Amino acid sequence: MSGWEDIRAAIRARIEARDWVPGALIPNEADLAAEYGVARATVNRALRDLAEGGLLERRRRAGTRVALAQVRRAVLAIPVIRREVEAAGKAHAFRLLERVEAAPPPVLALRMGVAPGARLLRLETLHLADGRAFALEARWLNPMAVPGPLPDFTQVTVNEWLVETVPYATGEIEFLAEPASTREAAVLGCKEGAALFVTERGTRTEAASVTFVRLAHAPGYRMRSVL
Amino acid sequence: MSGWEDIRAAIRARIEARDWVPGALIPNEADLAAEYGVARATVNRALRDLAEGGLLERRRRAGTRVALAQVRRAVLAIPVIRREVEAAGKAHAFRLLERVEAAPPPVLALRMGVAPGARLLRLETLHLADGRAFALEARWLNPMAVPGPLPDFTQVTVNEWLVETVPYATGEIEFLAEPASTREAAVLGCKEGAALFVTERGTRTEAASVTFVRLAHAPGYRMRSVL
């Protein structure tokens, strides 16, 4: 009883009961601590957590109020494809379709922050779930940004090799819908122009851009999250 | 110097430098605290934060190790549409296209957890950004789950009314790509079958399912997040 999660639940309940309406100031930490008979640090933990979830807005001196902005935050778990496929109870396999050295298109060079003429490695991998096309991965890899020699990527996916080799790069991820190109349709086994769920991800270390991936999922793919 | 964010940065740096490789155990909190000359609580805060981000895995007694699973977590901010449009520097407007009472299709009744024959309110709203179609919102609303009378929704969007009225319901959200239906194509001004980015969201209070929304975004929409 009266751990910080209980305090959090109690406060959330009062918000949901419209005890405190959106925009309203709630009591300060010291008062809440006294009311619930816990230390201020415990209330702080609870309120901080609710604020991280977007329910509260906190500002020093100004106090804590129920969020008016209503920006919900959802946490997306983004696993490597193998795990995603296996989590669905299917067997993962992949085929390396292409591996060439080439200069990226200018737009991409700009986005990755590499010189326009830089030689990058272009890799194309088809991921399979129980033998059926799951997603087509089109990747540009910057060999300068990874330590040591590159494997040939027929035994291990680029993704899994990267998370072992450049473990914790930062980056950004985008989600969009696009019609299947001729090539994507052929490889994924759908009609040209079919609506595909696409994720584009760029990752970089402090020093340099490491990789850019476009992942076109076979039709029917859904990404889900709890609020 | 040596606030918890500095400790976090120092530890993240050591992970990125492969000082501790994925899967390896890192020193315990007490040792790290001694090493950095801070209290254990400070190290705990830093490690807890890194674990929330998916970089570390922690288990009592077993210690803290660099995550091997590599499930990256991205936080998505999900604003109400008005804010999303305005954040892009455009003017938001909307038109209520339909408002009827009807029984939801059986699949949806199941998903929302309402009786198969229940009368729900079906609302269709077109959202505009600078006068151009931005997204088509198809919503089922459970009148039993909201307190008081319903407005007519011509002056305020359902979404904004809901976040004022049932502020902090929980729920789940899904993202997918689908071809535009005839109706969606007509309303959004795109070709039938065009690839649309669709979000489906269900929200519920403790007591009952409140609403289910399908939001079909006009072609070109992207959702982005940082890793």
Added chain:
DNA sequence: ATCGCAAATATGTATATACATAATGGGCGA
């Protein structure tokens, strides 16, 4: 050798205290 129990240990949480920091808002002076 195997099972089960107990000791050891790392993280998780709670507490009181202290000080830091960011806004607010009132008072004072021009």
Added chain:
DNA sequence: TCGCCCATTATGTATATACATATTTGCGAT
């Protein structure tokens, strides 16, 4: 009256301490 400065105040963080809890590990009995 206007504008600046400082006291006030709520949150943010750091610390030492204590105890809770989940696992592991090893010891001892069968």
